[in-house]
Amino acid sequence: MQPKVYYIKANRFLLEDEERQGGFLKVEHGLFGDFINEAPPSATIIDWTGYTIAPGLFDTHIHGVNGYDIMDGTAEAVDTISKAILPFGVTRFLPTTLTASDEGIVKAIHAITEAVDKGLSGAKSEGIFLEGPYFTEKYKGAQNPIYFKNPSVTEFNEWQKLAKGTIVKIAIAPERENAIEFIREIGRDVVVGIAHTDASFECCKEAVDAGARKFIHLFNGMSGLHHREPGVVGAALVDSRAYAELICDGFHVHPEVATMALKLKKDKLVLITDCMRAGLMPDGNYLLGEFPVVMKDGIAKTESGSLAGSTLTLIEGVLNLQAWSQEPLYRVWHRGSLSPAASIGKADQFGSIEKGKVADYVVLDSELTVRAVAVEGVLKYERDL
Structure with missing residues (x-):
């Protein structure tokens, strides 16, 4: 003992x-x-x-790994993910949902709360991340657009009640109807992120003014940077109030661009995996939500060719960014531990x-x-x- x-x-x-x-x-x-x-x-x-x-590392955006996914809607899936990520240095995580039917989201919430109440075998859950369903279609990625809709405070509060108050983060497209009002209301207690969006630079600024505090998987699922329309990417890079997530597998973001993001965002950069069930598994056919996914050479894509999450481990992301940037290890490591904790208001509890x-x-x-x-x-x- x-x-x-x-x-x-x-x-x-x-x-x-x-x-x-x-x-x-x-x-x-x-x-x-x-x-x-x-x-x-x-x-x-x-x-x-x-x-x-x-x-310990903290993955604030992970859907699945080792053949399991949060959207399986079982306590077993949540616990298996918890155990699978621990040997890779992850001690905290946010079980992450996908855009789905209301029934699918409710089932996932029940599974997470059941697993946490029983006690997870590996990494500890710090709350639920709802990725969707309040997105727009142009940058849908591997999110299912048939379930996209406008944000609803009433609906969110129902989910939060089912979750026993453990939803700590939600991602939305700020250009949707009622989105800014939703951010003002929900953003007082929950981290609101911007994702899967074609919003303008001005719309993103309005969203951050209203209380949005995070940009989800920077450069992916969002309008890009243009010198006359900075777009979502531009807003994420220049607004010092907001955190920005980054997937450092070398496929989602070019190494030089990842290094640029580190230099610009500094301690507001949050390294994530966005890992799906194919992580730690051999190449082959998988599902991400309701979409068939093919993983080849460790890269997961939908049938249309869109990247479908990653198969990255968080420590790989940390070590990749350290190698690309040549920054000291302690500085980059904390982008995978302390920055994630700070991004949900828990830097006083863990992360360093x-x-x-x-x-x-x-x-x-x-x-x-x-x-x-x-x-x-x-x-x-x-x-x-």
């Missing part, structure tokens, strides 16, 4: 503003404590000499190694491969050597 109080010894710690070499990090009752140079004589030491300790925060951490070897993962100070995964 793991002790309630112990000290982690390691070669390197990825902190918010630096990489600390050596020392001992106290973990006390599931929270990070002080750094000290020498541990007390009677202390329990967890010895990770030769390794790096990083904060800081005294008083939840002790979610990842043990990395010299090749930056995950060796072990702890959630709230308890070791939940350790790779066999």
